[in-house]
Amino acid sequence: MSGPDPVADVLQFGSVASPDALAAELDADGYLTDDGLATAVFLALRLGRPLLLEGEAGVGKTEIAYALARRANAPLIRLQCYEGIDASQALYDWDHARQLLHLRAREASGAESDPEALEAGLYDERYLRRRPLLEAITTHGVPPVLLIDELDRADEEFEALLLEVLSNWTISIPELGTVRATVRPVVILTSNRTRELHDALKRRCLYHWIDHPDASRELEIVLRRAPAVRREVAEGIAALVAHLRSMPLLKTPGIAETIEWARAIEELGGQLDASAARRTLGAVLKHRDDLGAVGSAMPSLMAAIGR
Amino acid sequence: MSPSPATSPRAALATLAAELAGALRGQGLVVDPASVAACAEAWAFLGDTLNGLYWGARQTMVRSVGEFPAFDAGFAAFLGWTTPADDDADAVPTPIPTVHVAGDEVGGRLASRGERLAGQDIATCDEAERRDIFRSIAELRLTAPRRVGVRQVGARRGHLDLRATVRRSARFEGDLIELAWRRQRRRARRVVLLVDVSASMADYAEVLLRFGHVAVRAVGAEVFAMGTRLTRLTPLLDCDRPDEAVARINQRLVDRDGGTRLGASLECFTQQWGARGLLRGAIVVIGSDGWERDDPALLGRQMAEVARRARRVVWVNPHCGRSGFEPTAAGMAAAMPHCDALVDGANLTGIRRLNRVVAAAMAA
Numbered sequence: 001m002s003g004p005d006p007v008a009d010v011l012q013f014g015s016v017a018s019p020d021a022l023a024a025e026l027d028a029d030g031y032l033t034d035d036g037l038a039t040a041v042f043l044a045l046r047l048g049r050p051l052l053l054e055g056e057a058g059v060g061k062t063e064i065a066y067a068l069a070r071r072a073n074a075p076l077i078r079l080q081c082y083e084g085i086d087a088s089q090a091l092y093d094w095d096h097a098r099q100l101l102h103l104r105a106r107e108a109s110g111a112e113s114d115p116e117a118l119e120a121g122l123y124d125e126r127y128l129r130r131r132p133l134l135e136a137i138t139t140h141g142v143p144p145v146l147l148i149d150e151l152d153r154a155d156e157e158f159e160a161l162l163l164e165v166l167s168n169w170t171i172s173i174p175e176l177g178t179v180r181a182t183v184r185p186v187v188i189l190t191s192n193r194t195r196e197l198h199d200a201l202k203r204r205c206l207y208h209w210i211d212h213p214d215a216s217r218e219l220e221i222v223l224r225r226a227p228a229v230r231r232e233v234a235e236g237i238a239a240l241v242a243h244l245r246s247m248p249l250l251k252t253p254g255i256a257e258t259i260e261w262a263r264a265i266e267e268l269g270g271q272l273d274a275s276a277a278r279r280t281l282g283a284v285l286k287h288r289d290d291l292g293a294v295g296s297a298m299p300s301l302m303a304a305i306g307r
Numbered sequence: 308m309s310p311s312p313a314t315s316p317r318a319a320l321a322t323l324a325a326e327l328a329g330a331l332r333g334q335g336l337v338v339d340p341a342s343v344a345a346c347a348e349a350w351a352f353l354g355d356t357l358n359g360l361y362w363g364a365r366q367t368m369v370r371s372v373g374e375f376p377a378f379d380a381g382f383a384a385f386l387g388w389t390t391p392a393d394d395d396a397d398a399v400p401t402p403i404p405t406v407h408v409a410g411d412e413v414g415g416r417l418a419s420r421g422e423r424l425a426g427q428d429i430a431t432c433d434e435a436e437r438r439d440i441f442r443s444i445a446e447l448r449l450t451a452p453r454r455v456g457v458r459q460v461g462a463r464r465g466h467l468d469l470r471a472t473v474r475r476s477a478r479f480e481g482d483l484i485e486l487a488w489r490r491q492r493r494r495a496r497r498v499v500l501l502v503d504v505s506a507s508m509a510d511y512a513e514v515l516l517r518f519g520h521v522a523v524r525a526v527g528a529e530v531f532a533m534g535t536r537l538t539r540l541t542p543l544l545d546c547d548r549p550d551e552a553v554a555r556i557n558q559r560l561v562d563r564d565g566g567t568r569l570g571a572s573l574e575c576f577t578q579q580w581g582a583r584g585l586l587r588g589a590i591v592v593i594g595s596d597g598w599e600r601d602d603p604a605l606l607g608r609q610m611a612e613v614a615r616r617a618r619r620v621v622w623v624n625p626h627c628g629r630s631g632f633e634p635t636a637a638g639m640a641a642a643m644p645h646c647d648a649l650v651d652g653a654n655l656t657g658i659r660r661l662n663r664v665v666a667a668a669m670a671a
Contacts, residue, residue, distance in 0.1 A: 199370065203370070
């Protein structure tokens with residue numbers, strides 16, 4: 001494998017000796033991990049491999065990249081994937097307006113009249129627009145955290161392009177030649193699993209599935225992220241959300257929704273009963289059918305959590 | 308707990324990882340040598356706690372959430388905890404997401420005869436009722452929203468393609484003489500329908516073939532019959548009248564109402580048609596009761612292959628609407644983990660739902 005040595009590059013975490021120590025680091029940043037996720041991130045740093053995180057929306061796949069970057073004092077470079085994304089949005093593009101200006105300037109000064117030389121002058125680094133992938137492997141200093149978000153939204157062809165970058169750590173620009181990586185970024189890929197990613201890409205990655213947290217861990221997360229919420233309210237909300245997740249909903253609530261809901265209840269006076277829960281349901285459920293189903297089941301839900 | 312430079316612990320870890328790989332392969336997982344090496348490397352960093360062994364192995368050797376149960380079984384066997392779980396426990400399929408489509412119920416308005424028939428099992432209908440149901444199917448509208456893709460291709464008109472324009476203008480010392488244009492490619496997802504035409508599906512296959520007629524005419528779907536072998540039906544279905552299409556199929560299809568070799572038919576399909584790219588990003592609809600004459604493991608492998616390449620896999624089973632339905636047919640149990648949706652194929656309501664599921668998947 002070519003490219004810089006992964007371990008030496010991740011200096012900020014060079015002293016982190018175990019998944020537990022890494023979990024403590026992330027904890028200090030306000031991100032609660034469990035054994036599995038801490039191990040996955042630890043291995044990604046140590047083995048220098050991309051980490052593919054899958055899981056339902058709202059379990060914190062994207063957030064872990066931000067927490068890691070903050071804790072490591074590393075820049076975070078995010079590539080949001082969407083259908084039709086291609087090299088000009090992910091790798092590089094040329095600054096066409098400035099290229100035209102360049103041609104005009106040359107013409108005006110009469111310096112260059114040979115079309116070949118004129119064309120060669122166009123494809124200078126100055127006119128190169130670095131998109132996230134090129135940016136991530138050619139920065140200087142601290143290796144960045146490269147977040148490739150919602151890869152399942154991109155087309156299959158894009159995966160092939162990504163695979164090339166992630167395995168060779170080079171990007172070839174026809175007009176300029178091959179650009180080699182100066183740093184090896186920490187790469188985190190996320191997928192909501194709307195489709196299966198290509199096996200060749202998965203083979204390069206560590207794989208981890210993030211589950212919804214259990215009620216006790218979610219309680220800790222809520223208390224951490226929304227300090228204004230009283231423990232009693234947070235406990236009730238965490239238990240309610242655990243029940244909601246076992247219901248056949250169109251859109252299962254994520255952690256952010258749990259936090260919002262706890263905040264909403266607190267804003268209304270901090271009394272968690274069936275009527276307050278029903279009035280604030282919009283904070284946690286984002287689909288009309290779900291609102292109807294859960295709203296009518298609210299008394300039994302409250303009974304189930306002992307309120 | 309720093310990695311030891313000595314080679315012998317490394318070699319020991321590699322041996323251990325290879326042993327685990329053997330146990331995982333015994334559970335039907337595919338573990339390549341690179342994963343074994345990665346696992347050994349991970350273990351070297353993690354130390355020999357049970358947590359470290361488990362996570363280090365799972366994160367390097369498994370590539371999909373669907374493989375976790377098999378991994379857990381193999382890992383336990385590797386530790387000598389249990390004998391590999393017996394088939395009953397393995398056959399429990401991972402839950403597949405239920406398809407929620409609004410507006411399934413026919414409202415309180417005057418229902419036509421076809422509407423009253425909507426929920427009736429096609430196998431229990433008389434000839435006149437069947438004709439009504441067929442007519443309702445022929446009236447289904449499957450519209451493929453021609454999504455404007457983000458991807459652009461060169462064209463005579465459209466948006467100005469600056470990259471190409473700048474390149475051309477260099478020839479004219481910076482004057483914009485020749486302009487290059489691009490426009491967004493329009494495209495719709497391909498629909499592929501595979502219909503089981505074996506004896507056990509005799510009552511239900513025709514409904515699906517008639518849906519196939521609608522799909523071929525409306526969105527250029529590809530339709531295949533799965534019996535003892537694979538037959539491409541698309542050209543037979545591509546005619547105006549559904550009755551004529553069905554008659555042509557009845558006349559040509561020689562292995563109709565024989566046994567089913569779902570796995571072998573699918574294998575033939577993935578190799579002949581899938582290899583040409585027919586499956587890439589497609590909506591694949593498989594209509595079958597899942598009764599498999601051959602080894603269901605082959606069907607499972609082929610379904611995994613289909614699921615990997617397709618965008619959505621929808622299984623239509625005429626028995627799944629019955630209360631207490633369990634995917635007990637060996638083939639169905641093997642296929643379920645790879646399906647995105649399961650639709651009832653026994654009545655008109657089910658076919659309408661199928662129509663909506665396909666339309667929604669094409670737009671997604």
